[in-house]
Amino acid sequence: MAQLRQDYSQFVARNIEVVVVGPENAQAFADYFAKESLPFIGLPDPTASVLKLYGQEVNLFKLGRMPAQVLIDKAGVARYVHYGHNMSDIPKNEELLALGDEINATADPEPTRPPDLETGDERYEPPESSQAACCLEPRRDAAGADFSSALHLDALRRHRRPVSDDRRRL
Amino acid sequence: MPRVSLNQTAPDFSLADPRGNTVSLTDFRGVKNVLLVFNRTFN
Numbered sequence: 001m002a003q004l005r006q007d008y009s010q011f012v013a014r015n016i017e018v019v020v021v022g023p024e025n026a027q028a029f030a031d032y033f034a035k036e037s038l039p040f041i042g043l044p045d046p047t048a049s050v051l052k053l054y055g056q057e058v059n060l061f062k063l064g065r066m067p068a069q070v071l072i073d074k075a076g077v078a079r080y081v082h083y084g085h086n087m088s089d090i091p092k093n094e095e096l097l098a099l100g101d102e103i104n105a106t107a108d109p110e111p112t113r114p115p116d117l118e119t120g121d122e123r124y125e126p127p128e129s130s131q132a133a134c135c136l137e138p139r140r141d142a143a144g145a146d147f148s149s150a151l152h153l154d155a156l157r158r159h160r161r162p163v164s165d166d167r168r169r170l
Numbered sequence: 171m172p173r174v175s176l177n178q179t180a181p182d183f184s185l186a187d188p189r190g191n192t193v194s195l196t197d198f199r200g201v202k203n204v205l206l207v208f209n210r211t212f213n
Binding site for chain 1: 173174175176177178179180181182183185186187188193195196198199200201202203204205206207208209210211212
């Protein structure tokens with residue numbers, strides 16, 4: 001837990017809430033969290049209901065519970081599951097933080113979209129005036145051929161394409 | 171022992187924190203990622 005506290009701000013930056021579940025009672029949790037100034041959410045589970053639900057291993061020979069970590073994304077899906085086989089079998093913070101980046105990138109793609117793509121939909125809906133100009137004034141290519149109707153059709157086609165299609169294509 | 175499977179919805183639970191506030195896993199749904207840490211004993 002000291003290891004997690006060290007990089008706590010990095011977890012916060014990745015929108016990861018650290019929730020610690022243990023078999024101790026509420027008083028033991030309160031005392032330990034105060035003593036160590038732990039910023040996490042601590043949940044005493046004296047009846048081990050959640051510990052059993054999640055299958056935390058108890059090693060009778062070593063007289064203790066094996067550490068376990070589960071990283072759950074915003075959708076509630078377990079994206080990383082680690083069951084320790086001995087007391088020091090704990091994933092590195094870097095590993096968890098990298099996973100956090102990955103989860104944020106896949107589950108919440110909006111913030112990672114480049115800014116020029118965010119206005120992409122507007123680019124395909126030119127203002128009334130420019131549409132009118134495009135249709136009223138015949139435009140000619142080098143050979144003098146009128147291609148304004150082709151342009152107009154193209155604009156219409158783009159205009160009619162559902163927004164979701166644009167996103168998919170981008 | 172049941173185990174949580176990767177890429178499956180994690181089982182929901184509700185527990186009271188030391189102050190008596192109930193915390194459920196679903197409280198974080200759509201809001202935050204959660205690193206659930208099953209602790210060995212405090213020492």
